[in-house]
Each structure stands twice: as C-alpha cells, then as structure tokens.
Amino acid sequence: xxxxxxxxxxxxxxxxxxxxxxxxxxxxxxxxxxxxxxxxxxxxxxxxxxxxxxxxxxxxxxxxxxxxxxxxxxxxxxxxxxxxxxxxxxxxxxxxxxxxxxxxxxxxxxxxxxxxxxxxxxxxxxxxxxxxxxxxxxxxxxxxxxxxxxxxxxxxxxxxxxxxxxxxxxxxxxxxxxxxxxxxxxxxxxxxxxxxxxxxxxxxxxxxxxxxxxxxxxxxxxxxxxxxxxxxxxxxxxxxxxxxxxxxxxxxxxxxxxxxxxxxxxxxxxxxxxxxxxxxxxxxxxxxxxxxxxxxxxxxxxxxxxxxxxxxxxxxxxxxxxxxxxxxxxxxxxxxxxxxxx
Amino acid sequence: xxxxxxxxxxxxxxxxxxxxxxxxxxxxxxxxxxxxxxxxxxxxxxxxxxxxxxxxxxxxxxxxxxxxxxxxxxxxxxxxxxxxxxxxxxxxxxxxxxxxxxxxxxxxxxxxxxxxxxxxxxxxxxxxxxxxxxxxxxxxxxxxxxxxxxxxxxxxxxxxxxxxxxxxxxxxxxxxxxxxxxxxxxxxxxxxxxxxxxxxxxxxxxxxxxxxxxxxxxxxxxxxxxxxxxxxxxxxxxxxxxxxxxxxxxxxxxxxxxxxxxxxxxxxxxxxxxxxxxxxxxxxxxxxxxxxxxxxxxxxxxxxxxxxxxxxxxxxxxxxxxxx
Numbered sequence: 001x002x003x004x005x006x007x008x009x010x011x012x013x014x015x016x017x018x019x020x021x022x023x024x025x026x027x028x029x030x031x032x033x034x035x036x037x038x039x040x041x042x043x044x045x046x047x048x049x050x051x052x053x054x055x056x057x058x059x060x061x062x063x064x065x066x067x068x069x070x071x072x073x074x075x076x077x078x079x080x081x082x083x084x085x086x087x088x089x090x091x092x093x094x095x096x097x098x099x100x101x102x103x104x105x106x107x108x109x110x111x112x113x114x115x116x117x118x119x120x121x122x123x124x125x126x127x128x129x130x131x132x133x134x135x136x137x138x139x140x141x142x143x144x145x146x147x148x149x150x151x152x153x154x155x156x157x158x159x160x161x162x163x164x165x166x167x168x169x170x171x172x173x174x175x176x177x178x179x180x181x182x183x184x185x186x187x188x189x190x191x192x193x194x195x196x197x198x199x200x201x202x203x204x205x206x207x208x209x210x211x212x213x214x215x216x217x218x219x220x221x222x223x224x225x226x227x228x229x230x231x232x233x234x235x236x237x238x239x240x241x242x243x244x245x246x247x248x249x250x251x252x253x254x255x256x257x258x259x260x261x262x263x264x265x266x267x268x269x270x271x272x273x274x275x276x277x278x279x280x281x282x283x284x285x286x287x288x289x290x291x292x293x294x295x296x297x298x299x300x301x302x303x304x305x306x307x308x309x310x311x312x313x314x315x316x317x318x319x320x321x322x323x324x325x326x327x328x329x330x331x332x333x334x335x336x337x338x339x340x341x342x
Numbered sequence: 343x344x345x346x347x348x349x350x351x352x353x354x355x356x357x358x359x360x361x362x363x364x365x366x367x368x369x370x371x372x373x374x375x376x377x378x379x380x381x382x383x384x385x386x387x388x389x390x391x392x393x394x395x396x397x398x399x400x401x402x403x404x405x406x407x408x409x410x411x412x413x414x415x416x417x418x419x420x421x422x423x424x425x426x427x428x429x430x431x432x433x434x435x436x437x438x439x440x441x442x443x444x445x446x447x448x449x450x451x452x453x454x455x456x457x458x459x460x461x462x463x464x465x466x467x468x469x470x471x472x473x474x475x476x477x478x479x480x481x482x483x484x485x486x487x488x489x490x491x492x493x494x495x496x497x498x499x500x501x502x503x504x505x506x507x508x509x510x511x512x513x514x515x516x517x518x519x520x521x522x523x524x525x526x527x528x529x530x531x532x533x534x535x536x537x538x539x540x541x542x543x544x545x546x547x548x549x550x551x552x553x554x555x556x557x558x559x560x561x562x563x564x565x566x567x568x569x570x571x572x573x574x575x576x577x578x579x580x581x582x583x584x585x586x587x588x589x590x591x592x593x594x595x596x597x598x599x600x601x602x603x604x605x606x607x608x609x610x611x612x613x614x615x616x617x618x619x620x621x622x623x624x625x626x627x628x629x630x631x632x633x634x635x636x637x638x639x640x641x642x643x644x645x646x647x648x649x650x651x652x653x654x655x656x657x658x659x660x661x662x663x664x665x666x
Contacts, residue, residue, distance in 0.1 A: 054459070080459065086489070091448045091482025098452020101437055102389065104459060106452075125442050126449060153644055153653070177646040256651065294658045 031200065036189035038163035038199075039069050042170040043107065045202045047077055050105060053174055056083040056092055057109030066111045067189050093119030097126045097179075105174060113145050113183070123181070124152055144278030144310065146225065149181045150254040150287070156180045156208055157254040161229035163193040165252055168206025176208060183254070185227045185277075211258040213265070217247035220336055221265040223288060224275035225251040228308075228327055232275055235332040246336065254284060259291050266297040272305040273335050277326055280309040308335045343381075344374040344535065344593050345615060347398045349622045350407050351566075354397065354414055358570045362630055363414045366441075367428050368395040372565040375592035376499055377402045379538025380467060384546055389457065391437040391450045392469035394429040395499075395564075399469075403436035407621060411629035419632040423639070444470060444477030447496070451483040454494035454555070465493040465549040467542075473504020475518050484522050484555070493549035495542070496522060496557045499532065505568040506577040519559035532562030533590040536599075563590070638663065 061074035061084040074082040096108035110116040160166040173180035236246040274285035285307035311325040351371040377398035413420030440446040450468025457464040498518040519527035567574025641653035641662030
C-alpha cells in the first residue's frame, strides 16, 4: 500500500509544482483576521466536529454575543447547542460543570471576568478540584485574572495574544479533558492580525503549556502574555533602531507554565524583564522570577530580573488614569534599558 | 437495604470514636428511607447528586460497604483510593459527595441538561438540605431548569435542622416544597420508604414526559448531630430524638408493615439483621486493616488524560510525580 501511494503522490506534486510556477508569480496577499473572528472560527470548527460541544452564557445566542465573539453560531447550530442564559453566573457555571461531569463539553462564557467572581466557587471547587472535563471561556474586563486562576492546581489557564493564539488555544481548550480557563482580553477582539496558512486549517491546534518566541534577540529576554505581548513587540522594534535586540516570548499558557523556554532564553541573553497587565503582588512575573532563581538560568543573569506590571491600584475610570494603570511601551523600554544598565 | 445503611453508619460512628476515621463525617441514620426509597423509584441509568451526608446514597447507588468504610478510614481500598474521604465518594451516575453547601444544585441541573441533550429519557435527582434551601444559586437553578424544561427532580431533604439552626430560625417560609414557585412541588413523608418510592416514581415520570423540573420535600430526621463533632443536643432535646426513634423510625415502620401484612416473619427479618451485621463487620475489618495509599501517589490524578508531570512539594527540592 505504501509503495503504491508513494508512486501516486510524486507525479501529483510535480503537477501542482508546475501549476504553482505558472499561476502564482508574486507572493499571495497574506490573509488577515481579527482575534474575535479567530475565536469564532475556532468555536465553530469544534461545534461542528463534536456533537457534545455546546456554548452557554449571557447574550451568546440571539444577540450574537456581547462582544460579537459568537456571531452567527446560533443561526447555524440552534437552541440546543447555543444557549442564552439569564443573569445567573453561579447558576450557569454550575450547570456547565454539571453537564461536563455528565460527559458533555460545554463552553461557559462569562461576559466579563469580573462576573466570573460570582461563580468562582464553581470554577475552583467544582471544576478544578474535581477531575472533570470542561472548557471554560471568559473575557477579561478591567482586571487580569491570570494570577488568580493560575494559582490553582487542577486548572489549566491559557492567555492568547493574537488571532492565531486565540483560535489555536480555544480549540485545544475545548478538546482538553480538563477544566481550562481562557483569559480573553476584550480590547483585542477587534484587532486584526495576519492569519498564517496553517492556522486556517480545521485541525490547527496550539499546544497548551508551550510558549512561543515571537521575536529572536540576543541582548535581553522579554516575557509577556496577552495584550502586553504586542507592546513588547513594539518596544523591541523601537529598541532595535538603537542596536538593542530583544527576544520577545509570548507565554500563551499561564498554567502549566513553560519555564524551560524562558530559561533557555535567559541563558542566552543574560537579562530578563517580565511584562503583564495584572497587579504586581503574587503575580505572573513574580512566579517567573521565583522559578528562574530556582533553576539553571539564575547563574546566567547579569542583573536582577525586573517586572513590568499593572499599577497596584483598583482600576480607575478616567481615561488618563486608566492608561497609566497598564504597562505602556515606554514603561517596557524604560525597564529594559534599566536592566541593561543603559 | 435500610438496615445495611443503618448499621454502616453506626459502625462509622464507632470507628470515628476510635479515631480510625478522622476529619468530617456526616451520618444519615434516621434518614435511611430517603436514599433507599429514591433508588427504588428510579433506574440505575438515572443520575443522582447530593451534598455531604452522602454515605447512604453512595451505597444505594452501587458501591459496597467495604469501599465506603475503607474510604472513610483513608485506605487504598477506598472508592477514591483514600484521597476523597467522607464527602467525596463517587459511583457510576452518582456525582457525590459535595462539600460546598448548595453548589451541587446547579451541578445537578447541568447533569439534567446533559440528560435532555442526550435524549435518553434519563432524569437527575438533585438533593439539598433545609439549610442549603436558602442559597441563591438554588433559585438560579430553579429558574433555568424551568425555563429550559430540564428533567431535574429537586429534592429537599428536610431534617429540621441546618447544623444547629432549626428551620424556623433560618427560613421565612418553611414550606420548602413551595419554594420552587413556578415549579410544581410535593411534600413527602421521608420516614416512610414506600411513600418516598412512590413519590420518586411520580416525579420521574413527570420529568420523563418532558414536563420540566419538579420539586419534592422529604420530611425526615437525623439521629446524630450535624457531624461527628456535634453531639446534637444543644439545639434540640433528647426527648425529641427519642420520640422520633420510637414513633417514626423508618426501619421499624417498614418492619411492622411487613410483619402485619404477613409479607415476612419476625424470624426472616432477624436473619436479615444477622447477615447485615456480618457484612458490616467484615467491611470494618477490611477498612481497618487495609494499608494507606502510598506517598508516591500524592500528586496523581490532578489532570485527566495527561502525560506525567512533576508537582512541587513544600520546597523546590521536593517533587512528586503526577500521572493521570
């Protein structure tokens, strides 16, 4: 059988090669997709693939989603699979966990993650602490919950930055037999990114627990998750003009953390800056620093690791205040230069 | 069956006092008619979830006394390998065993949602006590179950006391069967096993016919205190307990009925007693002698279906292996 298929394959490759050469002289325009549409696509594919997957939450069905993330899904799959819930977070989070215990694969959406606090008992005590199957999807609002949920054994926590992350991670989350909290940042929903060929496939998955190096560099390691990854990439571009080459790592998963990728990078660059939107105390950056100290990379540090975080205050309302409560590109550049003693 | 549950609970009491069982232990002696009657009214393919006073249900849903007692004594032969203890026992279509008061009710509604989703005419019995009945999330579950016509039988096991607080001191309305408002409810004599069985059958039929959820309040009583650390006499009188024992004991009621209708003789019933005592004694022996789970397994079963990974211990040099 193998021999036959090999014979058949080769001529086809040669033919398609010819076709490629004749009709595609210039590079095809890269496909762009927003984070919102990527999540939508990921959920759509999983709903289609597995009968047991369903979505519940406030306004997810007939309203097309509060942030339009579930647009079109109710029209396509109907009442049984896309369910509008009343405003009862604790109730429907419990219902989602119960349905998962009974063998279904619910996607439980909280309109904003603040609302998930009403249901945190169900997420931690019912879902995480017991060995069940479910996928939890939620949006961040004004607070980063990475540290909260990342603290808990039994949960997996993922934090996408771009469209590719969003699609690949939600698909992996749905297929995972464990409770997964996906920290979507709703400020990212409308942002468009290039959508690489492989990410367009229905089988495209991003493994949970693996970080990605977004930009290679030699002078300093900059680690972030979610929206701040974009800021780090921007900061790196600015610094490159000054001859400083940053290696930017997109964590993608908070728990289980891919510390190995960070360690390998630090052992190469000898400097570390962590960046997150959450508050500084007991946060993601604190955890990274602690683990670096415990591992082989410590001996390679030429300077103490530095954390760039949200300001240690409850999120204020006024725009100018709000802007200064999240790390900005200038804050990241400042921290990088300080670490490098420039 | 009721006799087995009764003897099992009394044995657990004994083992607890000997410090062979530790931690939380909530016994259900007095309430045997509830678990036994309910099981008789449903199929093994139906589902059941309750809170922490769960040993009786663990047995009626299919686990052996051995596995239950060994779990209480924290040994590897226990149904959760000694890692769950009293409040976290599970069996097929039995979802525990839940420690957070009231949280099991939305879970039960979710299991009912799965029943409807799968279309197999299964129902879910979702139990809670008179204390939990005042939890907000229960009303959220009522609303969604009624809205979506979930095949959920909400069952309030009213044993008159939420720990040390009597129902009159906790609830503005003690008509728990009416609290479902738009959900039809019935009040049932929870000390009469036949009554419980018939009511459960009725409720299950209602749900299977697609009529949506239904509510049952079982009026029952527990002889022990709330848990083993509660003597149970600071908030109620010994006379009250004695009165229930002599007039409404569920096992006595059934025995009398059977003997008076010539369904069984006193000797036959005595034989059952003897057999049950033996079964319990054997199980207790096993539960006391079985070794504890090995320390290496401390990190196991954190995730399902995962390749093995390491779990950090008290400091960075202590590591445990975790396998699914």
